[in-house]
Amino acid sequence: MSLNDPSARQLLDQLASLRQHQQDGRRSPHKPLLVLLALGRLAANGTSTLPWSEAEEQLADLLEDFGPTSRTGRAQSAAYPFTRLRADKVWTFDQDVPMDTVGPLRQGVTGRLEASLEAALKDRPELLDEAARSLVESHFPATIGPDVLVAVGLDPDLLDRRGIAVDAGTQEQRQRSRIWPAAVIEAWDRQCAFCGFDGAAGGAVVGIEAAHIRWFKLGGPDELDNGLALCSLHHKLFDRGMLGLDEDLAVVVSQRFSARTANGRAIYDLHGNRLRPRRGTALPAARHVVWHREQVFQGVALIG
Structure with missing residues (x-):
């Protein structure tokens, strides 16, 4: 099955069009970083399962290293994407918890990619690579894209392996000046x-x-x-x-x-x-x- 088939494009478009709070050029890489962390775990372990006990530190580290400076605490910054990604229909929990609240997450909550999405990515590693590449290229400049991939446990060289272009309605549709x-x-x-x-x-x-x-x-x-x-x-x-x-x-x-x-x-x-x-x-x-x-x-x- 080709990366250009409709099911692959639909999956990649779903990941590329995460709802984010962006206005006036403000950066909002929180959800993409969480998805990339889940993709890294899926590639390494065969499952995207991510307990909050681990996400609290790992996601907070990613946001601190690759996101804008936050005015909230580390745990709270991580709780925002960890709970809100559910609204994009690509992330699920093993129990119901309220949005944005850290306390309930510490009661043994585990998140993971939606089951059918995870299965498709697990069965087709080239699709996982393309999803990761698309997210990195949409949210980070080329100077630091490889660093992001290394931080989430993915191969930085996948940025050099071109798959398909995903129409995510991003700024990348603008034409860069050659001069x-x-x-x-x-x-x-x-x-x-x-x-x-x-x-x-x-x-x-x-x-x-x-x-x-x-x-x-x-x-x-x-x-x-x-x-x-x-x-x-x-x-x-x-x-x-x-x-x-x-x-x-x-x-x-x-x-x-x-x-x-x-x-x-x-x-x-x-x-x-x-x-x-x-x-x-x-x-x-x-x-x-x-x-x-x-x-x-x-x-x-x-x-x-």
Whole structure:
């Protein structure tokens, strides 16, 4: 049976169209992260069964690492998707519990993917891979998609194995600009805006990438005031929320970032460095910087 058959498309569309609280570009990866965690368990154990006693920590860790900063406690943040995913008809419990409430979940509650959905995914590993790939590509930039898959126990290389395109009505239906990446890199003098790295091989840059400040997946435009040229390392740290920008366009380092070696601790030295673009380069727009600070940057910045 092909991945292009109607039953496969229906299943993938069902997972790709999870109801989420999204407005004004706010990130809401909570349900997708729970589904990915369940897919990882299914791939490893043959069952997606997830007791709250384990989900409370595992899901909270995923949300802390890959979601926006939460104003609620860890357990409460995990309880929201764990209970609300039932409304999407893809998640069930072994007993009835109220929405959003942590206490009843601690009375031995177990969740799992809906039975027919789990059976279809278990029988067809390629369908499970496609579901995971679709969720990751719909909710995370390419810099951190592999990290998400590793965190839930799935193979990061599946992002390189293309199956079918799923029409989920997401921002990915927008056409990316083919000239934007090169224009951003050129505007920042072909070097990292944070550290100045300017590696090249002949006439081509090496390790320099065009980074969206507000993610394209969440409405970020392919415009110069929404882009920075960053080295591969700092691009990834920027998308993971370990690096950000303040209102004066100085680099900030999150207190969640840690390193022991001299090379790793060099990241701390970026803190407080002001962006110095060449004359005429568009500065990052305040609205995009604010979005990144609220939706991506993790925790609080280093002091001083």
